[in-house]
Amino acid sequence: MQLSAASMGNPPTGDGGPTALEARLERVRQLLGIDGALLALAGGETMQVLWHAGASAEIEGELAGLHRRAGLRTTPLIVPDIAAEGSPGFVRFYAGIPLTLGEDSPHLLLSLFDTSPRGPAMADQLAALAQEVFGGDALQRAQATIARLEAELAERERTVAELLAIRRRQMQLVDRASETARIGIWECDLSDNSLQWSNGVYDLFEFPRGAKVSREETVACYSPASREAMERARAKAIAECSDFALDAEITTVLGRRRWMRLTGTVEAENGVAVRIFGMKQDITEEKLLADRTRYLAExxxxxxxxxxxxxxxxxxxxxxxxxxxxxxxxxxxxxxxxxxxxxxxxxxxxxxxxxxxxxxxxxxxxxxxxxxxxxxxxxxxxxxxxxxxxxxxxxxxxxxxxxxxxxxxxxxxxxxxxxxxxxxxxxxxxxxxxxxxxxxxxxxxxxxxxxxxxxxxxxxxxx
CATH class of the missing domain: 3.30.70.270 (Reverse transcriptase/Diguanylate cyclase domain)
Incomplete structure (x- = not known):
């Protein structure tokens, strides 16, 4: 179990609930004469601290193992002297008390800790007294707060789902726009020259979409003059960690001649080129039109x-x-x-x-x-x-x-x-x-x- 990021701050509220519970925790701490107490949702690998009194991130980290053990129990975990268990640290006394809210509800964990050890009898009395003082309306307030937190979580999940749906629609629009403009996105990892393509690049070279394609297979599609120009521009961009762009002639794997506009940007880490990414656009029709226009002019x-x-x-x-x-x-x-x-x-x-x-x-x-x-x-x-x-x-x-x-x-x-x-x-x-x-x-x-x-x-x- 790990303490969540909420450990260092009580959740805000507008109904006064957490303020009252925090005050109750402080009274428990003072009444029992201990250094600190906290209330958290228990169970699983993560424990979300709801409110605390006298706790700190360092102390919570030191007690992570005890929290894990206590969060999985239905009866109190009481350790009169932590040092006696062979785990010396700043905190010596710990009591983890499960507080059940209902059959289908998550349970709370009330944790007490102090820098001084307690005898076994005194440790049991402190735990029992804390459970009695913190019971009743305090648990009802905690249950109401948990319900509110769960509702907020559900709302966040709905918002995330809506954002993901919007994102998917945006990506669909980008894909359709890229298909209309005959543009594809490409990436090459320079450590092994492995390629990643969008559908637009597969369609341009007429490889089956999603097929594993090597750089050697791609370069073989270039005409000799375009291959030489591309390799020269690519090498220069890698050496200088810069950009490059050129128009290149290719023959697709199905034997069709095409022209494409190739752009690339080199990404570097600590001055060393690690990958290249960019766009490839089918400009065959544009090229034919330009050639035709030039022919008519000459x-x-x-x-x-x-x-x-x-x-x-x-x-x-x-x-x-x-x-x-x-x-x-x-x-x-x-x-x-x-x-x-x-x-x-x-x-x-x-x-x-x-x-x-x-x-x-x-x-x-x-x-x-x-x-x-x-x-x-x-x-x-x-x-x-x-x-x-x-x-x-x-x-x-x-x-x-x-x-x-x-x-x-x-x-x-x-x-x-x-x-x-x-x-x-x-x-x-x-x-x-x-x-x-x-x-x-x-x-x-x-x-x-x-x-x-x-x-x-x-x-x-x-x-």
Whole structure:
């Protein structure tokens, strides 16, 4: 039996009961000439002290063994001299007197103690006198107080139950919100790398919920690049006891590719990292949307070639200052008489011609830095640094590839292309474009289906 935390203070009340009982305990103590007395609920492993007179935590601790013995009895436990039992201490005399309240009620234990021993006869007389003085209406008051305490306990239990119910509802809301946002909570114990996941993480990796998963199995799901980035960020966070975050690509155990946003926080004890915890969120749809948006911003939807925006950005970096290879030449390619195809066969067939021309253009210059569609039927090719012969060969190959007949929608169509060439040789991007455009007009003036290279004798075209 252990004394409860209530041992050092009498319970508050508004009905005057405990005050009267405390006064009765004090009178018992004075009448018997002893150092202290206390009244407690007895039985079990814990004894709850209700009221006391002259007691202290140290004394109650010293008497814990005697309280345990007395609390399990139905007759008084009287020890005239504790030292005689081989347990010397500050207290020498003890009497534990059970006070029965009723057949179905818990019983009280009235305990008397003193720093001086008593003879056996005197000890029995003190116990009997204490039981007589403390009986009657005092027990009735104690019983009423116990009933009130039990009612308060029941009310506390109801309150706890309500709070637990609210907590469960809150957790259900969190789970539903996490499921909607595709978020899961994870934790890794660094002592053995054991993992704990919420359902959201299991669903993200498509492991069965609740399955025992090792870190090795999880890491194997990452793509090589994402695995390297994750391990590097994780190691740095552990070394510095800090946080980390990154987007990572995974392949689930069912073979589906997904992207997730991973965050982690390192918890440390005495400066040593002991665990990591954080969130993992499925951002596959967000990633696909971002990739699609970026694609639309940089590529021509119909042909799949780079669009004018990407072409202009690359043209502005002629010397490769942004990490690209330097540009050696610009080729502008224009489909000859394309308007006639649109007017004769309609735009649907015209679109098919544009797709075919783009495919052939790509095949004609596989080593190009960029192939782009920059207008309705106008394309551009940026070549790296190369000799004039190679540049001319590329232009001739473009003219040859575009001019081959092809069948679309039951129609045999013949296309041709004119190509204008301008070598970079230190010219700024706007001038290089004007030179290629001038050469293109020269090719058209020469009868189309051919190429021309800009030279200083050509006048600039004015658009």
């Amino acid at each position: 590529f021509d939807v119909m042909t799949g070639l780079a669009n004018r925006s990407q072409f202009q950005a690359r043209l502005a970096d002629l010397d490769g200052g942004s990490g690209h290879a330097p540009i050696g030449a610009l080729l502008l390619v224009d489909l000859d008489n394309f308007k006639q195809i649109n007017d004769t066969y309609g735009h649907a067939l015209g679109d098919e011609c544009l797709k075919e021309a783009a495919s052939r253009l790509r095949d004609a210059c596989p080593g190009a830095e960029l192939v782009a569609r920059i207008g309705g039927e106008e394309f551009a090719v940026l070549l790296g640094q190369a000799g004039k012969n190679h540049i001319d060969e590329v232009a001739e190959q473009i003219v040859l590839e575009i001019s081959r007949p092809f069948m679309r929608l039951g129609q045999s169509l013949a296309l041709s292309a004119s190509v204008g060439i301008a070598c970079a040789d230190g010219a700024p991007p706007p001038d290089l474009f004007k030179r290629a455009d001038t050469a293109l007009y020269a090719a058209k003036a020469a009868g189309r289906n051919t190429s021309r290279t800009f030279h200083t004798g050509m006048p600039y075209t004015v658009n």
